[in-house]
Amino acid sequence: MTFAFFLGAGNIIFPPQAGFLAGDHTFSAMLGFLTTAVGLPLIGIIAVAVAGGGWKGLTRDLPTSVATLMAVLIFIIIGPAFAAPRAGLVAYEMGFKPFLTDAGQWELSLFSVVFFAVAMFFSLSQGKLIDTIGKLLTPALFAALVVLAIAVVVNPQGDVAPAQGAYVDQAFATGFLEGYNTMDTFAALMFGMLIVDVIRKKGITSDAKTCQYLIYAGVIAATGLAFVYVSLFYLGATATGVAAGAANGGAILSAYVMALFGPAGQIILSAIIILACLTTVIGLVSACADYFSTLVKVSYRQWVVILSVACAIVANVGLTQLIAISVPVLFALYPVAIALIALTFLRRFMPNPALAYRVVLGVSLVFALLDAAKVAGMDMSVLKALPLFNFGMAWLLPTVIATVAVRFAPAQKGESSHA
Structure with a gap:
């Protein structure tokens, strides 16, 4: 099934x-x-x-x-x-x-x-x-x-x-x-x-x-x-x-x-x-x-x-129009879904899970929106210096950096990292 x-x-x-x-x-x-x-x-x-x-x-x-x-x-x-x-x-x-x-x-x-x-x-x-x-x-x-x-x-x-x-x-x-x-x-x-x-x-x-x-x-x-x-x-x-x-x-x-x-x-x-x-x-x-x-x-x-x-x-x-509309939306939201899956496995290592989820998912969304704008046809050449931007994956490195950074955030008050 x-x-x-x-x-x-x-x-x-x-x-x-x-x-x-x-x-x-x-x-x-x-x-x-x-x-x-x-x-x-x-x-x-x-x-x-x-x-x-x-x-x-x-x-x-x-x-x-x-x-x-x-x-x-x-x-x-x-x-x-x-x-x-x-x-x-x-x-x-x-x-x-x-x-x-x-x-x-x-x-x-x-x-x-x-x-x-x-x-x-x-x-x-x-x-x-x-x-x-x-x-x-x-x-x-x-x-x-x-x-x-x-x-x-x-x-x-x-x-x-x-x-x-x-x-x-x-x-x-x-x-x-x-x-x-x-x-x-x-x-x-x-x-x-x-x-x-x-x-x-x-x-x-x-x-x-x-x-x-x-x-x-x-x-x-x-x-x-x-x-x-x-x-x-x-x-x-x-x-x-x-x-x-x-x-x-x-x-x-x-x-x-x-x-x-x-x-x-x-x-x-x-x-x-x-x-x-x-x-x-x-x-x-x-x-x-x-x-x-x-x-x-x-x-x-x-x-x-x-x-x-x-x-x-x-x-x-019509199929052509539907695919054309859907691609920028996918570029905007797919990285957020990937980050969410990664955080599910990394959660127990995070001192402050609530902060980790907000920061990592927020960073992945912001940079994914840049990729989505490029795919939608907007002129984003000013951002071409961003790592992996030309590959359509500008979100990847910032999301990884954010994930590593929140690992060292202060612990959440009243909650163990293994909660």
């Missing part, structure tokens, strides 16, 4: 594009991508387990209002604003549109309604998520991906070409930043709570056992994701013969599968895409509804309906 929740639209369309552009630097780019798209989500799931299985545990040293605002922003990003509608759009563009001769806005609107209605139906049965996703949809999805991976290795459709663009000189860093697009570090923090609820509904009440199963789920998901990413990177790197001039990862994947399997390949690809996007949307809608129902007096089931309708509406914006 956890693997299926993570494996969505971005996880399938971004690796082929990165492999295609990285070319003979694919290995370095792939390592960078795996760091942010597999390593960080796994560490995020473990952080949720270590913190006691919820957002309150992760943010216990922050003011309640700040912690709640952070959670709401992340849920809006991975829910109705970006990730869930993007999954619906990718399902339409790659899983349904190729079978239409003259697709327009009407077809997209109709597909959005049906797709998010199906996601809503599965999300309503909150206690049965492991049974419906883990036992039914995931095996079908994984079987289709294994078939594709074997075919790519056995019959690659081209030679590996020279690296292009930023991948020529900055393969690892570019792959690292590309991993942001999966949004899985955000998702890990939020899915963790949902997985804990599902585990508890299975009769597991012990905190130690819940933590153990949560880590198991994270490791299984990370292993599955790594397998998918490595095969899709290799697919992209060997796609020069069939996808020259392709505009995005979706086009590369479609051209490759058509070359491998012919018209039947489109059916295989459609099954992969629609299943992957559907399971992710179910996870996102469920996680958002689960959290929002604890904030206001609106039930989980009512939130599922509200969020599903919102996602269907936003999905009609």
